[in-house]
Amino acid sequence: MSLREVEPPKEHASWYDFAAETIVLVRGYGDEADSFAHETGHHVHLKIFTPAQQVAWAAFWQAHRLEMPSRYGRQSAVEGFPELFSYWVRGKPIRPVLKQWLGECFG
Ligand SMILES: [Zn+2]
Numbered sequence: 001m002s003l004r005e006v007e008p009p010k011e012h013a014s015w016y017d018f019a020a021e022t023i024v025l026v027r028g029y030g031d032e033a034d035s036f037a038h039e040t041g042h043h044v045h046l047k048i049f050t051p052a053q054q055v056a057w058a059a060f061w062q063a064h065r066l067e068m069p070s071r072y073g074r075q076s077a078v079e080g081f082p083e084l085f086s087y088w089v090r091g092k093p094i095r096p097v098l099k100q101w102l103g104e105c106f107g
Pocket of ligand 1: 038042079082
């Protein structure tokens with residue numbers, strides 16, 4: 001995984017380039033640590049997780065969608081994991097059931 005920084009203006013604060021396995025951050029656009037954590041979550045979900053873990057996440061997200069820590073994370077399983085991962089690594093409050101799942105996943 002690599003990191004690239006670009007200058008504004010851009011539509012988004014950051015994005016994950018799946019093919020290049022690269023996190024792209026827009027300088028000075030929002031909280032860069034939050035953006036970096038979110039995009040790292042995409043990398044973990046799409047490149048580190050096994051297929052079985054991806055299936056397990058999709059099922060877990062479906063069952064706990066309404067407990068996800070952000071509105072964006074409640075919209076899809078694909079954005080749900082990066083949002084949860086970001087909250088978790090940044091030490092923001094998340095529901096115990098979500099913290100437990102992450103602990104089991106990475107434990
Ligand atoms: Zn995302």
